[in-house]
Amino acid sequence: MKKISTLIIAATMAIGTTAAIAHDGSTGNADADKRIMKMKELGGAMKAVAAVAKGEAAYTPALNEQAAKIKMIAAEMGNLFPEGSGGEKTRSKDEIWSQPEAFEKAVADFDMAATGLVAAVETGDQGKIGAALGATGKTCGGCHKPFRAPKD
Numbered sequence: 158m159k160k161i162s163t164l165i166i167a168a169t170m171a172i173g174t175t176a177a178i179a180h181d182g183s184t185g186n187a188d189a190d191k192r193i194m195k196m197k198e199l200g201g202a203m204k205a206v207a208a209v210a211k212g213e214a215a216y217t218p219a220l221n222e223q224a225a226k227i228k229m230i231a232a233e234m235g236n237l238f239p240e241g242s243g244g245e246k247t248r249s250k251d252e253i254w255s256q257p258e259a260f261e262k263a264v265a266d267f268d269m270a271a272t273g274l275v276a277a278v279e280t281g282d283q284g285k286i287g288a289a290l291g292a293t294g295k296t297c298g299g300c301h302k303p304f305r306a307p308k309d
């Protein structure tokens with residue numbers, strides 16, 4: 158249980174810092190805007206799962222939809238970064254396109270974790286949800302660290 162709560166704390170910290178950052182307006186690139194919107198949706202859905210993992214909210218089947226949303230965005234993640242959608246007004250680093258194999262691995266890791274999250278949430282079991290949330294949060298960070306530029 159101790160390990161799980163550490164994972165939850167790590168995951169919610171990652172969500173907290175990312176979701177707290179308000180993106181001010183359009184980047185001028187429709188692909189980038191769409192991607193940023195999807196990332197924000199991810200943050201929101203992760204927060205809903207975290208509330209249940211931390212015992213702040215009771216599990217209801219509606220949480221399955223939040224997990225499904227995370228999985229859906231994970232499945233389309235590889236298409237959210239078309240070439241030319243980076244640049245200064247975004248926080249997407251050039252490495253996304255110059256290191257495609259590493260980036261694709263980060264996408265695949267996230268997708269796999271999201272699959273586990275869907276299964277865990279369906280059980281309604283707080284401990285299982287917490288463990289899967291921690292594992293998923295790790296893959297958010299696993300991509301943000303190498304591929305997302307700091308907020309300026």
Ligand code: HEC
Nearest residue numbers: 175176180196199200247248249263264267297300304305
């Ligand atoms: C495969 C890489 C990758 C994965 C996985 C990933 N992200 Fe991101 N995320 C990015 C990149 C790159 C950006 C910067 C996007 C930009 O500005 O073009 C970003 C931006 C964000 C933002 C900031 C949006 C804004 O307002 O500017 C949030 C919030 C976010 N991600 C949440 C998440 C969460 C939560 C997860 C996991 C559930 C996640 N991301 C998984 C790559 C990823």
